[in-house]
Amino acid sequence: MADTPLTNSLAALSRFFVGDGTLEQTLARVADLTVEAVPAADMAGITMLVEGRGRTPVFTHETAPEIDQAQYDSGEGPCLTAFEEQRITSIESTREEAEWPAFRRAAADHGIYSTLSFPLVVDKNAVGAMNLYSRRERAFTDDDRETGELFASQAAIVLANAQAYWDARELSTGLGEAMKNRAVIEQAKGVLMGAQGYDEDEAFQVLVRASQRENVKLRAIAQRIVDNVTARRGGSKDVT
Amino acid sequence: MTNRSPVDSPSTVAIRGGLRLADWSARDLWVAAVGIGGGFEARDVQRIAVGEQLATPMEHDILAAALNDHFIEGRRHPNVPTWAELHARG
Numbered sequence: 001m002a003d004t005p006l007t008n009s010l011a012a013l014s015r016f017f018v019g020d021g022t023l024e025q026t027l028a029r030v031a032d033l034t035v036e037a038v039p040a041a042d043m044a045g046i047t048m049l050v051e052g053r054g055r056t057p058v059f060t061h062e063t064a065p066e067i068d069q070a071q072y073d074s075g076e077g078p079c080l081t082a083f084e085e086q087r088i089t090s091i092e093s094t095r096e097e098a099e100w101p102a103f104r105r106a107a108a109d110h111g112i113y114s115t116l117s118f119p120l121v122v123d124k125n126a127v128g129a130m131n132l133y134s135r136r137e138r139a140f141t142d143d144d145r146e147t148g149e150l151f152a153s154q155a156a157i158v159l160a161n162a163q164a165y166w167d168a169r170e171l172s173t174g175l176g177e178a179m180k181n182r183a184v185i186e187q188a189k190g191v192l193m194g195a196q197g198y199d200e201d202e203a204f205q206v207l208v209r210a211s212q213r214e215n216v217k218l219r220a221i222a223q224r225i226v227d228n229v230t231a232r233r234g235g236s237k238d239v240t
Numbered sequence: 241m242t243n244r245s246p247v248d249s250p251s252t253v254a255i256r257g258g259l260r261l262a263d264w265s266a267r268d269l270w271v272a273a274v275g276i277g278g279g280f281e282a283r284d285v286q287r288i289a290v291g292e293q294l295a296t297p298m299e300h301d302i303l304a305a306a307l308n309d310h311f312i313e314g315r316r317h318p319n320v321p322t323w324a325e326l327h328a329r330g
Contacts, residue, residue, distance in 0.1 A: 171267070171271070174268075174271045175271055175274065177275070178271050178272065178274050178275025179274075179275065181275040181276065182274065182275050182276065182277055185275075185276055185277050186277060189277070201298055204277060204301070204302070204305075205301070208301070208305045208308075208322075211305075211308075211309065211312070212308065212319060215312055216312065217309050217312050217313070218276050218305065218309050219276075219309075
């Protein structure tokens, strides 16, 4: 395969391990690679829903979110349409009067004269839109459109993988913490079963009742029982 | 045991109410329940939370305890009743 901006970017994308950075860093890298893949693009931004509202959390130039704000405020624009309707949208010239007038004005005021937006779709669900901006009118060719489309599909997969990775990592962290609690609680149940003759379920109920009576978390009750036994080595009958 | 379907059983209603108050997903509840000694799978908690599966008394008590343990931090919610408390109320 010849060395081109597209192949270089796709190769970089394929080597890109999402665990190397935060989700935001992952998205920023995707945006950088997109601009490299489509030379007509002067900048890129990624539109996503954040707490139910359109936002551009990732961009390669600070102008991108400033322009995008006009469409989030007016509720319409090429990026939102690409996202919501899952289709590619473009503006040949922001100087011409046509649909999305507020966005066109904002773009032209910032020196952006043509745009190309791709939906980022995974499993038929849109996860965002990638927006390319150019300082020239009619900058994007049919080849750019094809290249961008190819790249956007790769980027959407990276986004989905990144989300899956961070979901799994968050779950793993939560479970790690939970297992630390569990170890102490299991030890305390063992102490109660040995000292008081309870079965496992009864020992658990004793812990729960003590927790609710004292308004203290189960782990703290369990830790106290284990600490008492450790300190006394032979122990008290009333271990709770 | 009643003839009610799991979705409107007292246990399911209590667990679902606790989830809502805690602003937790079924997965959050599963992690917390595992942390206090629960031995069920994530999909069981999911099915219990949406009323597709009725919790056993012990499962209910572990899920209620996981929620109540969380509420102790915030000190702002009533307890999710245990299985015995639910059935003592009739």
